[in-house]
Amino acid sequence: MTDRVSIVIVSHSPDVARGAAAMVRQMVGREVRVAHCGGNPEGGLGTNVAAIKHCIEQVYGPKGVAVLVDLGGAETNSEMAIEMLPKEWQANIVVCSAPVVEGAVMAATEAAGGSSLAKVRATAEEMFR
Amino acid sequence: MISNPGTSMPAETSLLVASLIDAGTAAIRTNADALGDLDRAIGDGDHGVNMLRGFAAIAEAREAICALPLSSALEEMGKLLVMNVGGASGPLYGSLLLAMGRAGAGGNASLAKMLEEGIAAVKKRGRSDRGEKTMLDVLIPVQLAFAQACAEGAAVRDAIERVKRAAREGLESTRPMLATKGRASYLKERSIGHLDPGACSSSLLVHAACDAFLESTKP
Numbered sequence: 001m002t003d004r005v006s007i008v009i010v011s012h013s014p015d016v017a018r019g020a021a022a023m024v025r026q027m028v029g030r031e032v033r034v035a036h037c038g039g040n041p042e043g044g045l046g047t048n049v050a051a052i053k054h055c056i057e058q059v060y061g062p063k064g065v066a067v068l069v070d071l072g073g074a075e076t077n078s079e080m081a082i083e084m085l086p087k088e089w090q091a092n093i094v095v096c097s098a099p100v101v102e103g104a105v106m107a108a109t110e111a112a113g114g115s116s117l118a119k120v121r122a123t124a125e126e127m128f129r
Numbered sequence: 130m131i132s133n134p135g136t137s138m139p140a141e142t143s144l145l146v147a148s149l150i151d152a153g154t155a156a157i158r159t160n161a162d163a164l165g166d167l168d169r170a171i172g173d174g175d176h177g178v179n180m181l182r183g184f185a186a187i188a189e190a191r192e193a194i195c196a197l198p199l200s201s202a203l204e205e206m207g208k209l210l211v212m213n214v215g216g217a218s219g220p221l222y223g224s225l226l227l228a229m230g231r232a233g234a235g236g237n238a239s240l241a242k243m244l245e246e247g248i249a250a251v252k253k254r255g256r257s258d259r260g261e262k263t264m265l266d267v268l269i270p271v272q273l274a275f276a277q278a279c280a281e282g283a284a285v286r287d288a289i290e291r292v293k294r295a296a297r298e299g300l301e302s303t304r305p306m307l308a309t310k311g312r313a314s315y316l317k318e319r320s321i322g323h324l325d326p327g328a329c330s331s332s333l334l335v336h337a338a339c340d341a342f343l344e345s346t347k348p
Contacts, residue, residue, distance in 0.1 A: 040215025042182065046175060049211055049219065072311050073217035076254065080211055080220040 005111040005120045006033040006059035008067045009104050010052055010074045012045045014038035020068075020101045027105050028112040033059040034104075047074045052081035056093060060085075064092035064117035066124065068104040092117065098124040142199040148341035150191050150206070156337040157184045157330070164333075167326040171313040175216055176326040183214040183222070203243075204230030217255075217311060218327060221264060224250040241279045244272045255310060262306040262313060262320060264327035267299035271335050285346065289339045300324060300332040 007024060011017040017038030024034050035055035040046025047069075056065055067082075069075045075095055082093050094117060096103055107124040115123070157164075157180045165177030186209040187194070194202045207226030211219050228250030229243040238246075248268050252258055259269045274295035278288035301324070308320035311327070 040175075040179070040182070041213055042215070044175075044178075044215075045173070046179065046215035048215055073215075073219075076217040076220045077215075079254070080223065 002033075002061040003063060004032050004061070004114060005063045005107075005117050006035070006061055006065045007104055007108045007111060008052070008055045008059060008065055008078075009034065009036040009100060010047055010055070010067060010078050011036075011038040011070045011100055012047060012074060013070075014043065016070065016100065020104050023101060024104050024108040028108045031112045032108045033061065034108065035059045047077040049077050049081045049084070052078050053084055056081065056085060056089075060089060060093075062092075063111075064094070066107045066111070066117060066120050067093065067095045068098060068100045068107060068124065069095060070100040074100075094121050096121050096124040098128045102127060142202070143195045145341065145345040146197070146199060146202040147191070147195045148345045149202075149338055150187055150194065152337035152341040152344070153334055154184045154188045156333040157181055160329075160333055164326050164330055167324055167329055171308065171316055171320045171323045172326060173216075173312055176218060176330065179214045179216040179218055180330055183210040183219060186210075186213040198236070200230045200233035200236070200243075202230070203227075203233065218264075218330070221251055221255055221327070224254040225268070239279065241272075241276045244275060248272050257310045260306065261310045262303045262308040262325045262328070263310050264325070264331040266303045266306070266325065267296050267328045267331035267335065270295040270299040270302075271331075285343070289343060293336055293339050296332040296335040300328045303328045 009017050009020045017036040021034050021036035035058045037051040037055050041048045059065060067078050069078050078095050082090055096107060103124040106127060107120050110120045110123040161177035161181045164180060165174055168174045168176035187206050190209060194205050197205060203226045207223040207230060211223030225247040229247035232238045232243040232246035251265060257263050257265055259265050271292055274291045278291050303325040305321060307318060308314045313320045
């Protein structure tokens with residue numbers, strides 16, 4: 001599993017994050033490491049920098065991590081979380097500009113085949129162009 | 130008494146930091162509902178409660194923050210906003226304070242320079258600039274007014290009045306604007322005619338910071 005790109009799903013809604021992660025697992029089983037988080041620090045709709053950072057730490061590997069986000073705050077908070085991680089990790093983590101559910105499933109499917117982080121990102125973002 | 134706001138901060142800043150925390154927290158507490166209403170009109174409605182959560186975390190750490198020099202205190206407040214706000218305003222205000230604090234570390238940078246660095250960080254974080262119906266429509270005019278007041282060697286009271294006016298006018302300037310950043314941009318032209326909630330919290334916090342500055346420099 002560590003020879004695959006990992007996936008992190010960040011949504012404003014804990015339910016959406018959980019559901020998207022379930023859809024990813026249905027597609028790729030345990031071949032790809034997936035972590036998800038949703039909700040502000042109190043559990044309401046929003047995002048949480050500490051939780052995002054924790055998710056990335058849980059699944060980080062040498063092939064890198066593709067982060068799928070839903071709306072603006074999820075993206076901004078994910079960027080902030082990435083900056084708080086070790087410098088040598090940062091170039092190996094990308095936030096994909098893709099719809100969170102579809103993007104996560106497509107990114108994970110690409111990752112399961114052993115593709116590079118750049119290829120995983122491109123596959124997720126392709127559908128949104 | 131500080132005669133020129135462009136010069137470095139006084140060595141003893143715990144009183145200033147305490148005033149900043151108290152004034153900022155009070156401004157957000159008093160106006161959280163109004164910020165929520167503005168955000169409900171053109172966004173997701175959580176700006177008030179999000180800012181409240183962030184400032185509650187700062188208020189809780191008040192004693193520890195006040196023991197720090199100004200630059201570290203700003204950085205600590207920035208971190209608390211990043212970790213607690215739960216919306217995009219967390220990293221945006223967080224980046225502002227973190228960059229101001231970093232610029233001020235060492236004690237040689239003027240407040241004008243710190244503000245300039247802080248606003249550059251907000252622009253970068255939000256990939257935004259003036260005229261997009263955001264907090265930058267308050268912060269940029271505030272920085273320009275302050276820099277000009279410093280360059281002219283204005284007295285503290287005069288500089289503060291000019292900064293407050295720039296904040297008020299900056300906030301009002303967002304009303305006719307079309308939002309092109311954040312949730313409000315999803316409304317397209319329906320965003321026109323509303324004040325931007327982030328510009329509003331910025332204006333409130335600039336006013337609070339000005340009052341705190343005056344309070345802490347009273348003889």
